[in-house]
Amino acid sequence: MHALTGFSLVSLLSFGYLSWDWAKPSLVADWPGEAGEPRSAAPPQPPHIIFILTDDQGYHDVGYHGSDIETPTLDRLAAKGVKLENYYIQPICTPSRSQLLTGRYQIHTGLQHSIIRPQQPNCLPLDQVTLPQKLQKAGYSTHMVGKWHLGFYRKECLPTRRGFDTFLGSLTGNVDYYTYDNCDGPGVCGFDLHEGENVAWGLSGQYSTMLYAQRASHILASHSPQRPLFLYVAFQAVHTPLQSPREYLYRYRTMGNVARRKYAAMVTCMDEAVRNITWALKRYGFYNNSVIIFSSDNGGQTFSGGSNWPLRGRKGTYWEGGVRGLGFVHSPLLKRKQRTSRALMHITDWYPTLVGLAGGTTSAADGLDGYDVWPAISEGRASPRTEILHNIDPLYNHAQHGSLEGGFGIWNTAVQAAIRVGEWKLLTGDPGYGDWIPPQTLATFPGSWWNLERMASVRQAVWLFNISADPYEREDLAGQRPDVVRTLLARLAEYNRTAIPVRYPAENPRAHPDFNGGAWGPWASDEEEEEEEGRARSFSRGRRKKKCKICKLRSFFRKLNTRLMSQRI
Secondary structure (H helix, E strand, O other): OHHHHHHHHHHHHHHHHHOOOOOOHHHHOOOOOOOOOOOOOOOOOOOEEEEEEEOOOOOOOOHHHOOOOOOHHHHHHHHHOEEEOOEEOOOOHHHHHHHHHHOOOHHHOOOOOOOOOOOOOOOOOOOOOOHHHHHHHOOOEEEEEEEOOOOOOOHHHOHHHOOOOEEEEEOOOOOOOOOOEEEOOOOOEEEOOEEOOEEOHHHOOOOHHHHHHHHHHHHHHHOOOOOOEEEEEEOOOOOOOOOOOHHHHHHOOOOOOHHHHHHHHHHHHHHHHHHHHHHHHHHOOOHHHEEEEEEEOOOOOHHHOOOOOOOEOOOOOOOHHHHEOOEEEEOOOOOOOOEEEOOOEEHHHHHHHHHHHOOOOOOHHHOOOOOOOHHHHHOOOOOOOOEEEEEEEOOOOOOOOOOOHHHOOOOOOOOEEEEEEOOEEEEEOOOOOOOEOOOOOOOOOOOHHHHHHOOOOOOOOEEEEEOOOOOOOOOOOOOOOHHHHHHHHHHHHHHHOOOOOOOOOOOOHHHOHHHOOOEOOOOOOHHHHHHHHHHHHHHHOOOOOOOOHHHHHHHHHHHHOOOOOOOOO
16 A cells, blocks of 8 residues: 555656757757846856766767767857866766765775765765755755665665755666666575655656756746755766667767767757756746856766776776866856866865855864855866875785885885875876776777787886876876875875774665665665664574574575675776
8 A cells, every 4th residue: 555655646746857848949949038138147146066977988988079960059068167176076977976075085984985885884974964964954955856875774874864855766777768777696686766754656758868958947947046056966977778769879870880879969958958957947047147067977987988088097996087177167156267177186175165155154063075166166276185185095905016115115006096196196006097098989899909909918017107297198207206195195194093994884785775676875874773682682592593584695695794895896
């Protein structure tokens, strides 16, 4: 009965989104109000904040970076705003999202290793105040649409418990764009589309990029511009699986590489989704007092159609191709527009920057690693940031040729770590595949063509680059500048002394969707944990313990937890 009631409620709630025209001609016609857009002026109230995050979009995969992919909306918004060309993110999904919402480096949240897997009892630390929670205190209405990927094993971990008034999207890392199914291994599959804290079965069948843009437009249509709004749109696009509506594929029918063709279609579809959201901002009276922020979450996955050319590396690596982000800010409130900013910025900076714009406050007690960079963005001032800790991951596979001796007794260079201080960037351990990968324009890619820019295996665990002079990381200066290496190694050691233990628990079989009605969702609760402790106490007193399939699986995974688990992304 409860399941049927929930299904009916979701169906009714979804009616508005199902009837919202995606391809209505007016939605892709000229944007209203452009001719009469007012000049920058003091806003009558805190600005509406729209943060758009794309998934796995490569540095080269936007028109204004010379791409072969059409992104007219992003190009136009960036050209009229401020392009962020010294902006850094993290190399994989969960770390970027956690740092965006907490303003803290991974070493200060315990999420410095890998991602949060669907079956792990792990999530964004519950004791940390998130960005939307700060904005709520400042009087904002907060809404999230899209991919969460910050854990969900308990209800307290869900977006609606972490500061968002509403949520429509997926909880795991990747789902089918139409069916919203996600498999975390053979036979471990479930549905993952949620409306608030309920499973949104009735919305299956709609392409996620379009569904999320429709939902964003609906929020704007039903919200008063007189109340400040925070809208976080975290597109699933353009993460795998490579799926796109047929009409977008047709545009790239002459592109020889199949993966690149599908990927390009997905990027262009996402670009039009951003166009429709921007159009809704203007139609419903938000635009003139809004700040639109666009950001990628990590580098492109080159084996899945993405391109970070001419940068080195790819998603999952600490080379520039994995951590240099696509980003721009578009707003009528900018004091200096139509320009490129080379001020050093990191994804943690959005937390204090947006809280400041909202009229809120931050203090040392918040433990933030980010800086308020709005003056650098809006007025062209110098960035308050002079360094970035890309990460320190003690669980990642240690480099065979690294050692404490190789780090002058200061740092064990076998440990994967990366830091940027001023114009210098240091990498230790195994930074990931360090190839320069040209755009995948050939039908036979990777093939023999792949070897043109491949790096041979080297007996090395320390690299040093002057990123200002050598943004493509082609000239390693570690041997020539041991003084700089020592300085940056010491800085890594200082950061490491502030790190908290890594949170990367073993997977729990209780998370299997078969035990949760066929969908991914919270499975643990305080009551369940108390019951398990009670069963353990009963067993210790010699009482007969009831055997069950789940109990046996739990015992098995507890034994697995005696060893560290590390997984390459």
